[in-house]
Amino acid sequence: MDKFTIKNMNLYYGKFHALKDVNLSMQENKITAFIGPSGCGKSTLLKSLNRMNDLVEGCKITGDIRLDNEDIYGNMDVNILRKRVGMVFQKANPFPMSVYDNIAYGPRTHGIRKKSELDEIVESSLRDAAIWDELKDRLKKSALGLSGGQQQRLCIARALAVKPEVLLMDEATSALDPISTGKIEELCLKLKDQYTIIMVTHNMQQALRIADYTAFFLLGEMIEYDKTDQIFSNPKEKKTEEYITGRFG
Amino acid sequence: MQGVFFLTAITSIAAVALICIFLFYNGVPAIAEIGFFDFVGGQQWAPTNQPPSYGIFCMIVGSIYVTAGAIIIGVPIGILTAVFLARFCPAPLYKIIKPATELLAGIPSIVYGFFGLMVVVPFIRDTFGGNGSSLLAASVVLGIMILPTIIGVSESAIRAVPEPYYEGSLALGATRERSVFRVMLPASKSGILAGVVLGIGRAIGETMAVILIAGNQVQIPTSLTEGVRTLTANIVLEMGYSTGLHRQALIATGVVLFVFILLITLSMQAIKSRSEKNG
Numbered sequence: 079m080d081k082f083t084i085k086n087m088n089l090y091y092g093k094f095h096a097l098k099d100v101n102l103s104m105q106e107n108k109i110t111a112f113i114g115p116s117g118c119g120k121s122t123l124l125k126s127l128n129r130m131n132d133l134v135e136g137c138k139i140t141g142d143i144r145l146d147n148e149d150i151y152g153n154m155d156v157n158i159l160r161k162r163v164g165m166v167f168q169k170a171n172p173f174p175m176s177v178y179d180n181i182a183y184g185p186r187t188h189g190i191r192k193k194s195e196l197d198e199i200v201e202s203s204l205r206d207a208a209i210w211d212e213l214k215d216r217l218k219k220s221a222l223g224l225s226g227g228q229q230q231r232l233c234i235a236r237a238l239a240v241k242p243e244v245l246l247m248d249e250a251t252s253a254l255d256p257i258s259t260g261k262i263e264e265l266c267l268k269l270k271d272q273y274t275i276i277m278v279t280h281n282m283q284q285a286l287r288i289a290d291y292t293a294f295f296l297l298g299e300m301i302e303y304d305k306t307d308q309i310f311s312n313p314k315e316k317k318t319e320e321y322i323t324g325r326f327g
Numbered sequence: 328m329q330g331v332f333f334l335t336a337i338t339s340i341a342a343v344a345l346i347c348i349f350l351f352y353n354g355v356p357a358i359a360e361i362g363f364f365d366f367v368g369g370q371q372w373a374p375t376n377q378p379p380s381y382g383i384f385c386m387i388v389g390s391i392y393v394t395a396g397a398i399i400i401g402v403p404i405g406i407l408t409a410v411f412l413a414r415f416c417p418a419p420l421y422k423i424i425k426p427a428t429e430l431l432a433g434i435p436s437i438v439y440g441f442f443g444l445m446v447v448v449p450f451i452r453d454t455f456g457g458n459g460s461s462l463l464a465a466s467v468v469l470g471i472m473i474l475p476t477i478i479g480v481s482e483s484a485i486r487a488v489p490e491p492y493y494e495g496s497l498a499l500g501a502t503r504e505r506s507v508f509r510v511m512l513p514a515s516k517s518g519i520l521a522g523v524v525l526g527i528g529r530a531i532g533e534t535m536a537v538i539l540i541a542g543n544q545v546q547i548p549t550s551l552t553e554g555v556r557t558l559t560a561n562i563v564l565e566m567g568y569s570t571g572l573h574r575q576a577l578i579a580t581g582v583v584l585f586v587f588i589l590l591i592t593l594s595m596q597a598i599k600s601r602s603e604k605n606g
C-alpha cells in the first residue's frame with residue numbers, strides 16, 4: 079500500500095528551483111532509499127515530507143504530497159504530521175539532557191505524564207533501537223556523553239518513542255563507523271515490519287543491502303525509481319547506470 | 328611593543344590591587360575597633376550619638392532586599408524578552424526593540440533616579456499609601472536598570488544553543504513554544520544564570536537612583552512600602568560630613584560591599600567554568 083504519494087511536486091528556495099516535477103510513491107512497511115550526487119535535492123525532498131522545510135525562509139512548494147491520502151500541506155496540523163512522520167538527522171542531535179529525558183521528551187510533548195507509562199516507553203524505545211543493554215544503567219546520565227554511534231541510536235529511539243508511522247533518515251549513518259552502521263542497518267530491517275522507512279544515503283552498498291526501493295535523483299529531478307535490485311542490476315536510464323557504476327557524482 | 332601590551336594589561340590589575348589595599352587599609356582597623364560582630368550584626372547606626380554605635384546590619388539587609396526585589400521584577404521580564412528577541416521576534420520589530428534595550432543600558436543612573444522620583448514614587452504613594460519612597464520603588468527601578476544586562480547576556484546565551492536541538496524538538500511534533508522553553512532555554516541556563524549574576528552585581532552596587540527613591544531610613548522594612556537604606560546609600564549620604572571613626576566605618580561599609588561583589592564575581596567564575604566543562 080502507498081504510504082506517501084508525491085505528485086507533480088516542485089520546490090523553490092527563493093528563485094532556485096530545487097526539485098522539479100517529482101512524482102513518487104513510497105510503500106508502507108518498506109524501506110525506500112534516495113540516492114544521487116550531492117546537492118541534487120535528496121534532503122530537500124525528505125524534509126518536505128515532515129514539513130521541516132517550513133523553517134526555511136523563502137521555501138515554496140507546489141504540487142501534492144499525501145500521507146495515507148491526506149494532503150500534508152492542507153488542513154493537517156503540522157505537529158501531528160511530525161508526530162506521525164519521525165526524523166533522524168544526519169548529525170546526531172540528542173538534547174542536552176539525560177538519556178531518559180531525551181526519550182521521554184516526545185511522549186511528554188504528546189501528553190503522557192504517568193511515570194510508569196513513560197518508563198515503559200523509554201525501555202521499549204531503547205530496546206527497539208538496540209541500545210537498551212548499553213544504556214540501561216546510564217539512563218540518568220547526560221546524553222551528550224555517549225559515543226557518536228550511541229547518540230545516533232538514541233536519536234532513533236527518541237524518534238520511535240512518539241510511535242511514528244514513518245521514519246525519515248537523512249544519511250543517519252554517514253558519520254558512523256562500520257559496526258555502528260551495521261547495527262543501524264539491522265535495526266532498519268527489523269523496524270520496517272512496523273514502520274515505513276525513507277532514507278537518504280550516499281552509500282550504494284547500504285541502499286543495496288537494506289532498501290526495497292531506490293529512487294535516483296539528479297539536479298533536482300527524479301531520474302529513476304524502482305525495486306532496488308532492478309536499479310542496481312538493470313537500470314533503465316543511462317544516467318542511473320553511470321552514477322551507480324561510479325562514472326560521475 | 329609587547330612591553331606596551333603588558334603595561335596596559337597590568338593597569339587593571341594594579342587598579343584592583345590599589346583599591347583593595349586602600350579599602351582594607353582604611354576599613355579593617357575600623358571593623359576591629361568597633362568589633363566585627365557589632366559592626367556587621369549591629370542594628371543600631373548612630374555615629375553621632377554619645378557613645379556612637381556603628382551597626383550596619385540594617386543596611387546589609389536593605390541591600391539584599393532591594394537586590395532581591397530587583398531580581399524578582401527584572402529576571403522574568405529580562406529572560407522572556409531575551410527569548411522573544413532570540414527566537415520569536417520578526418526582523419523589523421527586532422530593529423526597534425534591540426536598540427531600545429541597549430539604550431536602556433546607556434541611561435545614566437541619576438536619570439533612572441529622577442524617573443523613579445517623579446513617576447514610581449508618586450504612583451506607589453497614591454496606590455499603596457505611605458510616602459512612596461520605599462523598598463518597592465527601589466526594586467522596581469533597579470529591576471528596570473538590570474534589564475539590559477539580563478536581556479543582553481541571556482539573548483546571546485540562547486542564540487548560542489545549536490539549532491539542531493530546536494529542529495530535533497520540532498521534528499518530534501513539539502510546538503515552537505515548547506521547543507524553545509523546554510529545549511533551548513534549559514540548554515542556555517548557565518549563560519542566563521551568568522546574566523542574572525551580573526544583574527545582581529549591578530543592582531547591589533547601584534547608588535544614585537536608589538538614594539533618590541528608597542527613603543534611606545535605617546531600619547529593617549517589614550513591608551514593601553517602607554523605606555530602606557542600602558550599603559551604598561549609607562556611604563554616599565554620610566561621607567561628606569563624617570570624620571574619624573565614623574568616616575572609617577563608612578569605608579568599612581565599602582569593604583563589606585566589596586566582599587559581596589567579590590562573592591558575586593566568584594560565583595560568576597564558577598558558573599563559567601562549570602558551563603565550559605559541560606559544554
Ligand SMILES: Nc1ncnc2c1ncn2[C@@H]1O[C@H](COP(=O)(O)OP(=O)(O)OP(=O)(O)O)[C@@H](O)[C@H]1O
Binds near residue numbers: 123
Ligand atoms: N535552505 C536552503 N536555502 C537555499 N538553498 C538551499 C537550501 N537548502 C538546500 N538548498 C539547495 O538546494 C539544493 C538541494 O539541496 P539538498 O540539501 O537537498 O541536497 P542533497 O541532495 O541532500 O545533498 P547532500 O547529498 O550533499 O546532502 C542544493 O543546490 C542546495 O544548495
Ligand SMILES: [Mg+2]
Binds near residue numbers: 121278
Ligand atoms: Mg543532504
